[in-house]
Amino acid sequence: MIEFTIEFCRYLLSTSPPTKARERFWLGLTVVFSLTYSLMALQKAFDSTYVVQDDARQHVFWMQRFLDPSLFPNDLIADYFQTVAPSGYTTVYRLAAGWGIDPLLFSKLLPVAIALVTTIYCFYCTLLLFPVAIAAFSSSLLLAQSFWMNFDVVSATPRAFLYPIFIAFVYYFLKRSWLGIGGAIALLGLFYPQYVFIASGLLLLQVIEVEKGSLKLCKNWQTYRFCGWGLAIAFAVMLPYALKTNVYGPVIDGSQAVNLPEFWAEGRAQFFNKNAFLFWTIGERSGILPPLLPPLIWLGVFLPFCLPRLRRSRDRFPLVGLIQPQIRGLFLRLGCSSLGMFVAAHLFLFKLHLPNRYIEHTWRFLLAIASGIFIAILWDAALKLKVEKHQLWGRMAAIGLAIALLGYPIYTPSFPRTNYRPGRLPELYSFFQQQPKNIAIASLSGEANNLPTFSHRSILVGREYAIPYHLGYYRQFSQRIRDLIEAQYTPELSVVKQFIDRYRVNFWLVERSAFSPEYLENQGWLHQYQPQTQQAIADLRSSEATVKVPVVAAAIDRCRVFESGDFVVLDARCIVGNPSLE
Template sequence: MIKEGVEKISDGKTLLVHKALYALVLALSLGTAIYSNYPAFQSEYIRTDDDRANIFWFHRLLDPELLKDDLLTDYAVFYEATGTKYLYTLAAYFVNPFLLAKIIPILFYAVAGAALYKMGRAIHGPWCGFILAFTFICYPGHLEYFNCGYSRIFAYPGLVLFLYFLTARQTKHLIWLIPLLSLFYPVAFLICAVAYFLWAVLRTTIARINVEPKKIILHFLAPMIISACFILPKYALPDQRYGRLLTYEETVRNSGAYKNGRNEILPRVPVYKKAIGALNEPFIILSFLVIFFFLGRESLKIPMEFWLFIVSGLLLYELAYYFLLHLYFPYKYFRYTFPMAVFFVISLGFGRIVERIPSLWGKILSLVLLIGVSHYFHGDAIKPAAGMRDYGDEAPLYEYLKTLPKDSLIAAPPYLADGIPLFSARKVLFNFELASPWFTKYHEMIRERTEDFFFAYYSDRVEDIAGFVKKYGVDYIIVDSKLFRYLNRDRFYIDPYNDFIKKQAAGEKKFFLRENLDRLAQYRFDRYYVIDTARLLKDGGGRN
């Protein structure tokens, strides 16, 4: 739904306002993104949690001898979106992929801001465009999803561009955008595909527009066929190395899908509760009250495309519970549609109000007021390293592990092992980040490795540890002495492993590793002890 005459800027004053607001949007977008991301350029240890699972395989691009023949690295590459995988693989010939992963979020934030400005301007004018972009830029829920360089970074820019092209009826651009989303972030692709299908049906039947129905159908079918060619080879056929996805019944029985598991996706949360939770924010409630006060019934006059976008997300949210795992995690579809659409509706409402103010200074003062209120509610969320953590506390340990042979296999407690592939570029037997239990064979391998590790860790017999070392070819074991304290606690690790570990740690055992830490360790940092397994085997562990 485009406001007639807005897209074509006729007079010089309006053109000047447009240029000034557009420049301000770009400056705010880049400034916010740089401000939020610059700590990551200062330290390699400032990262998002998911970086440890999604980009560590870049080391292999820089040096093929690193992380070679490694189950976890191969799995991380396997589940990465096809487009992201090949983007970094090709880019590695020209630029360090770790550096590129820090630059892309900044550029994409500017792309999202620019597209939102253009969409708002096309609907209600330049002031509306500015408010739409500003609200998105400063809303803290989005920043976290731009502070990364892997697949999800493509979600918001892609969805924003989709809404802009669809609302502006520039569907020819969807012929390339939708296939790109299928390559880089399939969740966003599905959201767009469903919304686009509903739009095409309505625009060729009930809500027809001045566009040939054949053209609408062609512009819809072309990207869908191309996307199917991209998606089907990866997701329709299981990879024999990792097995098939769990069935619905298997997922429901899997404790890893519930609270205290690796990914809490069950039990099902009714969509109305998700919606209430998203709307139950002071800024949102206040905004709707103000908009309704000034606009009345016109508050709900928003582009049909926005409603279809919301419907698409909610529909896929429900379907994802019926096709568990096969449509990925249900909450993703809600997260990327409903909250974003709510802020779009709020922005368009404020945009209409500002556009009605006759004087330029009145418009400027209203924007200043809106910016002040937004800062009051959300300003503290715009900060350096939003959504990131500083893992520098363990830096001496990671730096030492870098000195170990490149083909070393390290067995370490899972939470500590999360950072080793990324920060030290060394293989680990298993970790928490890559413990998702959704593929049958992969889950069995990770489960066996996890239970074998903790069986040896809490054993009082050196033979058990030696057997574990020989079974997997482990070169180094890292012991966290903290894990030998408070052995009567209820939680040791995630389900389905917790009960096994709790049982193994019970009793008054003289755990071999705990009793021999100082004698066996070749390096110690704080509570962490690095043990060379060759020395352990020589110490008598080879006895059967």
């Protein structure tokens, strides 16, 4: 029995080309690990009643309208994010809402399915390029670890759908499936249109071949037909975007953005950096390198450089012969397509969205596949060392690789990184839920960012929603913030009344500690709204000497309708109708 068990384990762990049984085993193990990682994320998602993923606060809150169309009436923020949401993404949530599933709940469950589909497609993509099941398992595991260390998939926002759809596109591209690539390109256009350019670039470059160091056009007519079909689908998908007029346009350009503090350090959309090296390499939105990858995935960088030597030593690295010829073309063309769009996005800054979006996802996918292949080759060589004195070292190296691959979540305390934000004030959320649906809440507090999600009520402004890319939206939003800063810190009741009337404010959420110069000085994001913030700080300093306090501060004791710790909710009607606050 023991001998049978040992032989069975050797059979499963074999790095030889897969049989169906061995392939099913490694695919099943891939699914198990994918679900395990997802369950780890779900634990954080349901840690308390009020929990929301950071990016989902922007993209999901307005979808409560699918369950109750009367929510967020005439809400600038909700209308804007609904307008810019891709149609495929909106449709998925609308269908879920049609089944009575709350959008916030759905956003927590959806990453499980997205992660599972992504890892399965990655598994089969790797098999097409290198038919060794343990390599496919390693690639899928590394990719899963990679996207659970960033916030794309867990956010359940449009970019989460990119992973399964784009990897499906690559799979059908390798299979030369006309229907498959057509469907994948169409889905890319519906969920993440930017990557239609990457897919189109890959198709275009398919007609260019490298032969004896020179470039030449492909002579295979079927290749032209296949690529033409894909490009026709891409054109049809992108045409509506080209013809569509955004009511919140135009999109800001680089020459405008470089002069705005919003795009510099501490700005809401930090992009520029005075350090050119950091800007081009690891800039969050501008850099060419993806953030926070599992260390082992960088092994894939060395595969292209090591392949010639590995091929010369096939007796020691026999699996090298199983690498399929199309892998070189795929990696080169996909890399060139992504790099080309990365450069184009920098040249036409913000017109093509953010530059790093075109390359970081490609990096993760290609590195995961290359690393999985390299790990399998090294693992096989280490376990098949024939010299007895080297066998122990080989087995230790193989075990070390396995520990590095499987143990990453154990020796990485932050895994999985989810950026789930717990709500700290459930009583506050309940209070606003009991108010009419058409109320407007004014607040400079960070807690205001949670109110649309947890209370389903409109806020005037919030840092989370200060997205400066569409000028038609941001000009209105920016003016609201400036007016709110001025109104919250002015000692003139007439200014406060004018603000309340203009924006039809019903409630004002403030912190008692907000009426000190230090509070505003520590609110870095407000510093981009000048001169109002600086004037407010100056007024607060002068009020300490003159004892002339802001109207809103004076209203705390007279007009509060709710209080929890440092947070106080004021009735705007009380402020307007109380002349003694002057």
